[in-house]
Each structure stands twice: as structure tokens, then as C-alpha cells.
Amino acid sequence: MTRADRQAGDEIIDVLRAFKGALWSVGLFSAVINLLMLAPSLYMLQVYDRVLASGNRMTLAMLTLMMLGLFAFMGVLEWVRSQVVIRLGTRMDMRLNQRVYDAAFEANLKSANLSAGQALADLTSLRQFATGNSLFAFFDAPWFPVYLLVIFLFHPWLGALAALGAVVLTLLAWLNQHLSGAPLAEAGRISIRASQRASANLRNAETIEAMGMLGSLRQRWLGEHQAFLYQQNLASEKSALIGAWSKTTRLALQSLMLGLGAWLAVSGAITPGMMIAGSILVGRVLSPLDQLIGVWRQWVSARLAYQRLAQLLRNNPPRPTVMALPAPLGAVQLERVSACAPGTRQPVLSNIGFALDAGDVLGVLGPSGSGKSSLARVLVAAQPLLAGKVRMDGADLHQWDRQALGPHLGYLPQDVQLFAGSIAENIARFGETDAEQVVAAARMAGVHELLLALPQGYDTLLGENGSGLSGGQKQRVGLARALYRLPALIVLDEPNANLDEAGEKALLAAIDQLRQHKRTLVLITHKPALLAGADKLLLLRAGQMQAFGPAARVMQDLHAAARPQAASALKVAPGISMSYGIQPTT
Secondary structure (H helix, E strand, C coil), X not given: CCHHHHHHCHHHHHHHHHCXXXXXXXXHHHHHHHHHCCHHHHHHHHHHHHHHHHCCHHHHHHHHHHHHHHHHHHHHHHHHHHHHHHHHHHHHHHHHHHHHHHHHHHHHHHHCCCCHHHHHHHHHHHHHHHHCHHHHHHHHHHHHHHHHHHHHHXXXXXXXXXXXXXXXXXXXXXXXHHHHHHHHHHHHHHHHHHHHHHHHHHCCHHHHHHCCCHHHHHHHHHHHHHHHHHHHHHHHHHHHHHHXXXXXXXXXXXHHHHHHHHHHHHCCCCCHXXXXXXXXXXXXHHHHHHHHHHCHHHHHHHHHHHHHHHHHHHXXXXXXXXXXXXXXXXXXXXXXXXXXXXXXXXXEEEEEEEEECCCCEEEEECCCCCCHHHHHHHHCCCCCEEEEEEEECCEEHHHCCHHHHHHHEEEECCCCCCCCEEHHHHHCCCCCCCHHHHHHHHHHCCCHHHHHCCCCHHHCEECHHHCCCCHHHHHHHHHHHHHCCCCCEEEEECCCCCCCHHHHHXXXXXXXXXXXXXXXXXXXXXXXXXXXXXXXXXXXECCEEEEEEEHHHHHHHHHHHHHHHHHHHHXXXXXXXXXXXXXCCC
């Protein structure tokens, strides 16, 4: 692991340091367990050299009882050690899961292409590694020199043969990592990318089915999946080859140890008990190294998960704790704001600056791709800025605690997103549900009667992305959510895109009520009917301000500019409507 990786993983390392005492306990248990592993060899030594030579059955019985007692004690220690690491893994998960969740959320805000589920899956991989047998292999491996020393005490030649076997297995372990590490890492990257693409495609099953796109999309996924299988098989084949040689070496070495022990015993250099005990101990010398080769793939997967989490946490540090500010009144000011689309460096807004007083209604106009939706996200601090500041009541939005500011903001995106849960929970933003406020928001959005007509009313459960409601119903429920508890600033992005005539009337009535309550309202729309009550208008084109000011003056300027354009357009193609949904006056 590189130095940069270690620095990036400081948060994870800090969590592990918090459990340093538990890790020392696991190490202590491992030490005692490995010392007790000498019991079978010593028992065999005593049986061959004492019991068989003396024929004393009482000695055999006492040695057997002692051995069984040691084995029982070792079993208890194994169970306790397992319980410790299981609880250690759970506590580590609890210390990191919210932080990883928040970091994945921040990364999605910035790039909109990261799967938060992958970050949580990486955390699960680390926890499973820390609570499984793989971790024990690393705790047990440092003890093989103890067994090697005992074999050297039996006879130097036996120790030399065992040391040679340990060197061979160590080289095989290194070769395994060298040959399979790169293919495993590449397989992991391809697998994540293919899974994310498949999940994104399958979420749009209706579109795929309607237009017969399944075969083409499946073929694209299959290409990535086959690349993943190739890399994984390449790593598995190399690992299997090393594993086969490792197993063969270990078995051959145990037989050679027995043969060398027999030759030394015949020569009188060692006793027959030492010959048998040495053969058993060489297995203990080689077993930890063999286990390391067996769990190497899990170790590589855990290391890659650690590196991804470390990178995620480093790129998305915790939000600083900020002082609580008074409830805002809704005065908004943009100071030379520039912003780019998530995951790109291409500006979609450039040098935007204007101010709204509390209670103002702003209408935002502009052709498609002019940056209107980006402006909406900027106003509610859902999109990072390249430059400039967005202020509410004089305070930079980034000086606010997001949990404290959220209730004072209402946002209806163009692509309405509802969540799995009841309609009431969605309107209440999944916080504490105030039934009176939920009904008030639904009434203002004109959706109260519609919800009462549902079989379970406000308690109707929705699926992911609000499945169970039509597009217009989702938009009206989303509007009710934006109006919940009458936030100081409400931003509505194409709020009538999916509404019928009744829905538009309800929306216009809601806008009138918001004006009466002196709430600052930003309306992004192509339909001039919604702008009848606007105090100010903003015209965007290619991410830049073309006009801003009192609604009457801006409309007058637009109409004046539209007359010559309309006359020119009619000469070429009569009947073509003007941009922005504004028809020139005659």
C-alpha cells in the first residue's frame, strides 16, 4: 500500500486505533492458541518416547487427559477470539457507516455517477474481512518461527529442511500476489462499472421494452461482463496454479520430514518420538503460510475496498460544524456566480448576479440548455460553484448547517424524485410527520382531494421513485413537499410540465397564496401564464444573463426585440413561434 493510500485512509486508521485494545486482545488470544498448538506434537513425543518404552498405561491416561484439557481450553479461546473480532467488525462498521454514506452522497452531488451502494459494499467487505478467518491467518503467520525453533531443537537438519520449505512457500506467496494482483484489481474495476451500468439500464425497463432496446443494452453489458470474467479467470488460473504448487510443496515436505526423521532415528541422532513430532510440527510451520496464499484474494479485495473508501473519504471531508443562524426571511443575492454540470468542468452558468427581496416572485426564462435548471440547483445549494457566492439574508449558503437550512428551502426539480414510503412521509420530507402541516401543504398544492381518493389516502405506500403514481400526481405531491411548512425560499423548476388543466389551476392558486404569505418564489417555466404575478424576470441564454429587472419592463423589452425577429421569421416560415414561449404583440 502506497504512502498516499495510507494518508488517504487516516480516518479508517483512526477508527482502528480506537479499537487498539481489542486488537491486542486478539493478538494475545492468537499467541496462546498458537502455543497450545504445540500440544499434539509434545503428546506424540511423550507417547513414543515414554509410554511405548515403559508400557505405563497410567502415564498414557494422564497425558491424554492433559491433552484433552488443553484442546478444550484452546477451543474456548478460539470461540472467544471469534466473538471479539465479530463485535470489533460491527463496532468499526457503526463508526464508519454514516461517514461513508455522507461521503458517497457528497460524491454523487459532485459527479452524479458514483454508486453509493458500492461505497457501502466496500465497507461491508472490510468488515467481513476483519471478522473472518482471513484475519486470523495474519495473526497466526508470525508464530511459525516458534515451531521452526522447536524443530531446530530436535535436530539442525530437520530445522533446515523446515526452513527451506518456509522459504519456498513464502516465494510462492509473493509470486501469487505478483501474478494475480493486477488482473484482480482490473476485474474489480470492470465489475463495478458493469454493475452500475446494468442497474441504471434496468431502472428504465419501460423505455427499454417499448423501443426494443433490450438486446442492444444487454450486448453492451455483456461485453463488459465478459471482460470482467476474463480478468477474473486470468487471476484465478494463476492463483490456482500457485495454490496447487503450494499444496504439493507442503505435502511433499511433510513426507520428506518424516523420511529424514526416520533416517536420523535409525542413525540414533533423534528418538522416534522426535521423528513423529517433527513431522507434525513442520505442518504447523507451513500451515500459516499456506493459509496466507489461500486468503490472498480476499486480502486483495479488502485492500482495493480500503483504497476506494480512503479515496472517497479524502475527496469528501466531513462538513464543518457551523454556528446556528436565525431563520431566514428569504432575501437572496447571487454574486458573480459560475457553476458547471456535475462531473464536468464545462461552465453552464457564467457570472450570474442578481438580488431578490424577501417575498419577491422571480420568473426565469430561457431556451433549453440555457442553464435554468442549474440555476435552480445553485439557489438551493444542491450544485457546487466554480466561483461566486449565493447568499440568503446576507449569509453565504455554505455558512448554514444543511440540516438547519433545509426546512427553510422548498425545491421541486424538473425530474420529480419521490422515495419509497408513504405519501405523508414524502410530503413531510421523512422527518417528524406533522399531520396538520402535511394536509395544509397538500391543500395548497391542490392535491388533497386526489390523495383522499386513494385506497389508503395519505398512508398510501409508494415504491422506488414514487412508483404507483402518474407523472402529474408525482409532480403535485412533489409540489406539496416543496411547500411543506411554507419555506422562506421556494424554487420550482418547470412545475407544470406534467400537469393537466386542473393541476395548472391549483398551481396558480398556490403561487397566489405564496405571494400572500410573503414567500420568496423562483419560477422556471416556458409558459408565460405562470409569470402573470411575477415581480421580476430573468432571461438566460447559454448560461449568461440576457435581461433582469421588473417583470413589466423586461417583458416590454422582450416584446420590442421580438417584433423584428418575428417579421423576419414569418418571411421564411410563417407560423413559427418565438423562443421562450413569448409571442410578440401586434
